[in-house]
Amino acid sequence: MAIPSISELSVLKALWKQQPLSAREIHDHVEPExxxxxxxTRKTLERMLDKGSVSQHTRHGVQVYEAALEKVGTLAAFAHDFGKRVMEMDTPLPVNMxxxxxxVDEAELAQLERLLHDWPDDQGAA
Structure with missing residues (x-):
């Protein structure tokens, strides 16, 4: 899984909390951060559309966006990358962090723990 950039993650977090959202609504969520x-914001959304990270459709005459990436899997990829690349750890990050x-809620936390524990070997990963 390709890992979104920090700015793309901010957009995804806004969409995971509430979707669909217009570009203006997304901007209002991410601008403080x-x-x-x-x-x-518009340029980032265009990039994310090209990558398939978000989807776009018209709702009540307004272009709106939805996250195409699943939240827990994306967060697991981020956590795995952080542990491996940044912290140079060969074991999964502890989910209690x-x-x-x-x-994430309790069910998502449990799913995240399973994903991190069962992460496939990095064969061929860059």
Missing amino acids: LGWSYSS FTGSKL
């Missing part, structure tokens, strides 16, 4: 212009997260 990213501090960027509306045109940057995610306890208290506002992004």
